[in-house]
Amino acid sequence: MSKVFKQSEVAEHKKPESLWIIVDGDVYDVTKFAEEHPGGKKILQRVGGKDASAQFWKYHNEAILKKYKAQLQIGSLEGKAPPPEEPKQAAVAEAKVVPVEAGPAAPVPAETELKESLEPFGDMIPFGDPAWYQGYHSPYYNETHAELRKEVRAFIEEKVEANVNDWEKNKFVPPEIYQEMGTRGYLAGLLGLGYPSQYTKYRVKSVSPEKWDLFHEFIVTDEICRTGSGGFVWNMIGGYGIGLPPVVKYGKKELKDRIVPGIIQGEKRICLAITEPDAGSDVANLTCEAKKTPDGKHYIVNGEKKWITNGIWADYFTVAVRTGGPGMGGISVLLIERSEGVTTREMDCQGVHGSGTTYITFEDVKVPVENLIGRENGGFKVIMTNFNHERIGIIIQCNRFSRVLYEEAMKYANKRRTFGKKLIEHPVIRMKLAHMARQIEATHNWLENIIYQCSAMGETEAMLKLGGAIAGLKAQATVTFEFCAREAVQIFGGIGYTKGGQGAKVERLYRDVRGYAIPGGSEEIMLDLSIRQSMKVHQALGMKL
Numbered sequence: 310m311s312k313v314f315k316q317s318e319v320a321e322h323k324k325p326e327s328l329w330i331i332v333d334g335d336v337y338d339v340t341k342f343a344e345e346h347p348g349g350k351k352i353l354q355r356v357g358g359k360d361a362s363a364q365f366w367k368y369h370n371e372a373i374l375k376k377y378k379a380q381l382q383i384g385s386l387e388g389k390a391p392p393p394e395e396p397k398q399a400a401v402a403e404a405k406v407v408p409v410e411a412g413p414a415a416p417v418p419a420e421t422e423l424k425e426s427l428e429p430f431g432d433m434i435p436f437g438d439p440a441w442y443q444g445y446h447s448p449y450y451n452e453t454h455a456e457l458r459k460e461v462r463a464f465i466e467e468k469v470e471a472n473v474n475d476w477e478k479n480k481f482v483p484p485e486i487y488q489e490m491g492t493r494g495y496l497a498g499l500l501g502l503g504y505p506s507q508y509t510k511y512r513v514k515s516v517s518p519e520k521w522d523l524f525h526e527f528i529v530t531d532e533i534c535r536t537g538s539g540g541f542v543w544n545m546i547g548g549y550g551i552g553l554p555p556v557v558k559y560g561k562k563e564l565k566d567r568i569v570p571g572i573i574q575g576e577k578r579i580c581l582a583i584t585e586p587d588a589g590s591d592v593a594n595l596t597c598e599a600k601k602t603p604d605g606k607h608y609i610v611n612g613e614k615k616w617i618t619n620g621i622w623a624d625y626f627t628v629a630v631r632t633g634g635p636g637m638g639g640i641s642v643l644l645i646e647r648s649e650g651v652t653t654r655e656m657d658c659q660g661v662h663g664s665g666t667t668y669i670t671f672e673d674v675k676v677p678v679e680n681l682i683g684r685e686n687g688g689f690k691v692i693m694t695n696f697n698h699e700r701i702g703i704i705i706q707c708n709r710f711s712r713v714l715y716e717e718a719m720k721y722a723n724k725r726r727t728f729g730k731k732l733i734e735h736p737v738i739r740m741k742l743a744h745m746a747r748q749i750e751a752t753h754n755w756l757e758n759i760i761y762q763c764s765a766m767g768e769t770e771a772m773l774k775l776g777g778a779i780a781g782l783k784a785q786a787t788v789t790f791e792f793c794a795r796e797a798v799q800i801f802g803g804i805g806y807t808k809g810g811q812g813a814k815v816e817r818l819y820r821d822v823r824g825y826a827i828p829g830g831s832e833e834i835m836l837d838l839s840i841r842q843s844m845k846v847h848q849a850l851g852m853k854l
């Protein structure tokens with residue numbers, strides 16, 4: 310692989326029997342691959358023995374090269390320049406400074422401590438990453454956050470990026486990837502509860518447990534979403550992130566000591582089962598029943614659950630059941646272990662492929678009373694305190710997906726030419742990108758503010774005070790996601806309508822939109838709740854109308 314070739318040597322391999330090409334100074338032997346090349350063998354033969362970089366980048370993206378490099382690269386050209394270093398802060402600052410007429414500096418309140426901006430990171434496409442990645446100041450982040458984003462990005466680029474198209478297509482992510490999320494300590498940090506060191510021997514490499522905060526949690530989720538696959542992201546955290554927090558917060562100690570370590574360390578899987586065929590956002594009407602046995606030692610559970618993420622491979626199910634009368638006051642939450650009477654069947658849905666959306670039936674399932682989470686008939690509180698964390702997760706995901714759509718569209722608009730110009734040179738395309746960017750940045754800034762509020766408030770205060778704003782922000786995030794998906798596909802045209810290839814992320818995310826706009830509280834319910842709940846809170850705070 311490390312062989313060095315002269316241009317003239319490569320030029321000799323231009324026949325079908327021995328076909329080499331050059332891409333970005335590296336030499337690829339595509340003799341055998343030409344037969345299976347999805348773009349056809351003739352097109353490869355036409356560039357045999359030559360530098361085909363321009364043609365390659367016209368039709369493919371990074372992921373293709375990453376996927377095939379190990380298999381096809383046989384060496385590099387003599388004198389190939391080393392890869393460019395990541396931009397250094399000073400260099401970027403120098404390049405970006407535009408002289409402006411000096412005006413009076415904005416006054417800084419004496420008590421405000423201005424934070425240094427962190428080293429720039431990523432591709433520096435404007436709005437393609439959050440502002441604090443791009444050398445802008447932020448009060449929320451420090452070096453540990455910068456280290457973590459680097460660590461997670463490297464993991465995703467190395468292990469996931471090149472495979473995610475296939476995994477989504479086959480609706481299967483190898484379990485080792487989930488396990489690695491556990492051994493890297495990422496799962497532990499995603500519960501909205503600090504870093505629960507007592508349940509895991511694993512630690513996150515770049516952040517110590519004491520320093521772990523909600524912004525670290527934000528970064529892990531945000532970075533794994535750069536894969537542009539709701540199916541992959543939900544495979545990793547869709548069941549875990551909402552199924553485990555109620556157990557950790559309200560479960561009995563013996564139960565937690567027995568099951569939590571296995572889940573947090575990535576060995577076992579859990580999901581949250583609330584929705585039923587006939588009760589979605591309308592939780593108060595659920596009918597799955599749990600009756601106590603005469604000796605008071607067990608519940609017998611009967612009923613159905615539908616659209617349950619990760620259910621198909623879950624070992625544990627955090628389930629909302631009816632133990633009492635009608636309405637919210639008759640609901641409890643039980644931790645059901647996979648056992649006799651539990652049946653799971655994978656559902657075929659429009660998007661989020663690979664997330665294991667499941668139909669579950671419980672038939673006379675015997676559950677020990679020790680598996681009750683919270684109080685009997687007190688399930689409403691357990692479910693409600695879970696919602697803010699769940700919705701913030703959805704918001705983070707939608708917002709990065711919107712960015713991915715924008716970033717992909719921006720890159721494509723800078724290479725695709727129509728009517729003698731690059732797409733980016735057409736004002737109508739810039740208009741689309743501008744409308745995407747302004748919504749993404751608005752969502753991101755509101756999100757950071759909410760995460761900061763969650764860090765500063767206790768959980769009950771946050772549940773009461775922030776529920777309305779989080780509901781509104783969820784709607785903002787899903788509407789933005791839908792808008793960006795539509796506009797990105799329009800910019801890509803037929804390529805964004807076709808699975809795989811350069812438009813893969815765009816085509817896929819377009820199918821994932823409804824998987825975000827409906828669950829966790831539909832857009833309509835979120836918008837209504839945002840006003841109703843905020844009015845209630847502000848009445849208590851002394852609102853004067």
Ligand code: HEM
Pocket residue numbers: 330332337339346347348349352353356361364365368369370373374377381804809810811
């Ligand atoms: C290392 C060398 C190459 C590899 C590994 C490779 C791989 C692939 C793959 C996997 C696809 C399927 C679509 C996708 O997923 O993107 C594809 C499509 C294609 N490739 Fe290549 N390719 C290589 C070189 C080239 C070169 C040098 C050209 C042009 C001279 C070319 C032209 C095309 C075209 C036209 C398509 C179809 C694009 C479309 O569907 O819109 N490829 N290639």
